[in-house]
Amino acid sequence: MKINLSGPDITKKEIDAVVAVLKTRSLSLGPKLPAFEAKLAQYAEAKHAIAVNSGTSGLHLCVRSLGIKDDDEVITTPFSFVASANCILFERGRPVFVDIDPETLNIDYRKIEAAITARTKAILPVHIFGYPCRMDEILKIAEKHNLKVIEDACEAIGATFNGRKVGAMGDCGVFAFYPNKQITTGEGGMIVTNDDKIANMCRSMRNQGRDPSSAWLEHREMGFNYRISDINCALGIAQMERIDNILEKRSSVASMYKQRLESFKQLKLLARGGADISRSWFVYVVRLDKKFSREDRDIVIAKLRKLGIECGIYFPCIHLQPFCVKKFGYKRGDFPVAEGISDRTIALPFYNNLKEKDIDYVCENLKDIITKLT
Numbered sequence: 001m002k003i004n005l006s007g008p009d010i011t012k013k014e015i016d017a018v019v020a021v022l023k024t025r026s027l028s029l030g031p032k033l034p035a036f037e038a039k040l041a042q043y044a045e046a047k048h049a050i051a052v053n054s055g056t057s058g059l060h061l062c063v064r065s066l067g068i069k070d071d072d073e074v075i076t077t078p079f080s081f082v083a084s085a086n087c088i089l090f091e092r093g094r095p096v097f098v099d100i101d102p103e104t105l106n107i108d109y110r111k112i113e114a115a116i117t118a119r120t121k122a123i124l125p126v127h128i129f130g131y132p133c134r135m136d137e138i139l140k141i142a143e144k145h146n147l148k149v150i151e152d153a154c155e156a157i158g159a160t161f162n163g164r165k166v167g168a169m170g171d172c173g174v175f176a177f178y179p180n181k182q183i184t185t186g187e188g189g190m191i192v193t194n195d196d197k198i199a200n201m202c203r204s205m206r207n208q209g210r211d212p213s214s215a216w217l218e219h220r221e222m223g224f225n226y227r228i229s230d231i232n233c234a235l236g237i238a239q240m241e242r243i244d245n246i247l248e249k250r251s252s253v254a255s256m257y258k259q260r261l262e263s264f265k266q267l268k269l270l271a272r273g274g275a276d277i278s279r280s281w282f283v284y285v286v287r288l289d290k291k292f293s294r295e296d297r298d299i300v301i302a303k304l305r306k307l308g309i310e311c312g313i314y315f316p317c318i319h320l321q322p323f324c325v326k327k328f329g330y331k332r333g334d335f336p337v338a339e340g341i342s343d344r345t346i347a348l349p350f351y352n353n354l355k356e357k358d359i360d361y362v363c364e365n366l367k368d369i370i371t372k373l374t
């Protein structure tokens, strides 16, 4: 018995789309790139979409296009994948962490203002596990203090807040398409923005700083090779054509987990959203009750793995990552809410075509292991 943590949902449609590109001469910078971008722009309700080779590259270009540099401060969350802080460090900026809300697991917007200093340039909220941040509050704070907002929507394609799609509510935002995300291009990412200037800078910087209107080898500025191939874009287009169905499937897997776990009091499940929130399901993360320790959680994970149930620790706090401790001297206790949650989370197997009998197997064993722990 082996149940994977995640798995892409690839149909014949995707395979045919990729093979069709391989039969052309345009493997990169061909017609699939603008077609994929147009699909995303429309879906995310954004004026521009710029495809890149990873979510991390996209976040880096957002930070750079906003002019964030040496010791500029960017307010963000410690409870995220490491890329959301690294993208600030790439430009020698400083991530300033603000603790999270224990219900939504997103940055606690009520604590943002206290972290603003004269050096603060931007806020980088992460819609963690696909749950949208309270963007109205965050945008209000940003406007009041003249700050930019970069949305890390890498886990949240399709999520809405107050009826608006996440991604381009702030100055710019990024989706990611690694195989464990809601839709995949193998590797890839997409910047979305309503700002012409940011869009132009990102387009140029992903392609070695070339000016789109100038000669091929004229480099207006230092850029990067963050291009994504037409092979990846074709895969992305085919996935986008099925996105409503994909998100529905994920939501129904989440509901099946909920049915089996919600009455089990030793576990807390992810918030499902309210009237103004619609979450996009990225992963299925449960957390042990407060009375359990990190060691208990690690025992549960080890036992599940022994039974062939793959699970993950989403996420270890960024400020406690060895390189962050070394660089900034963070310690346990600095962000107690994030740490307490991070110590007790378990990501369970979660993907579109996860079978009901596998969900039964995971839930029965999970409950059994926890019951025996107490």
Ligand SMILES: *Cc1c(COP(=O)(O)O)cnc(C)c1O
Pocket (backbone or CB within 6 Å): 054, 055, 056, 057, 080, 081, 083, 084, 126, 152, 154, 155, 176, 177, 178, 188, 189
């Ligand atoms: C996946 C992810 C990214 C970017 O990931 P890539 O692997 O570079 O595509 C960034 N932030 C968060 C929160 C993510 O989950």
